[in-house]
Amino acid sequence: MKVLYPGSFDPLTLGHLDVIERGSQLFDGLVVAVLRNPGKNPCFSVEQRIEQIRGATGHLQRIEVAAFDGLTVEFAERCGAGVILRGLRALSDFEYELQIAHTNKSLAPKLETLFLATATAHSFLSSSVVKEVARFGGPVGHMVPTGVAEDLARLFNQ
Secondary structure: OEEEEEEOOOOOOHHHHHHHHHHHHHOOEEEEEEEOOOOOOOOOOHHHHHHHHHHHHOOOOOEEEEEEOOOHHHHHHHHOEEEEEEEEOOHHHHHHHHHHHHHHHHHOOOOEEEEEEOOHHHOOOOHHHHHHHHHOOOOOOOOOOHHHHHHHHHHOOO
């Protein structure tokens, strides 16, 4: 069975990568789906985020990276995924993710959502925190893959 791991990934963190690596071991195929969200002002273009993810996941088998817009359940159907994979860091994530999972289930009853707890070492990470640290010149090499850290340094001219 194929699984869909959707998100904005702006930028990809080591927490995201942890979920991708573990998800790739649990399923026959994993699609990392980068959301085009017109309501957000991302630091990196969709194309840049796709390249960052491909660079960080090159060592993995059965991984696809694609962009999408619209409803996640519709994209899951288009790419043949029967499961949506979501990472959890804290209880506050669970409340939000459960609401989304129930909404998705109401739209696509056959589609399941699976939650994976992020490794403890990455439980403090969020893309917002990473961008804030990078914006003010702090080190992010322990938060994101090397290529992403380099892209953040270029973005914020450091």
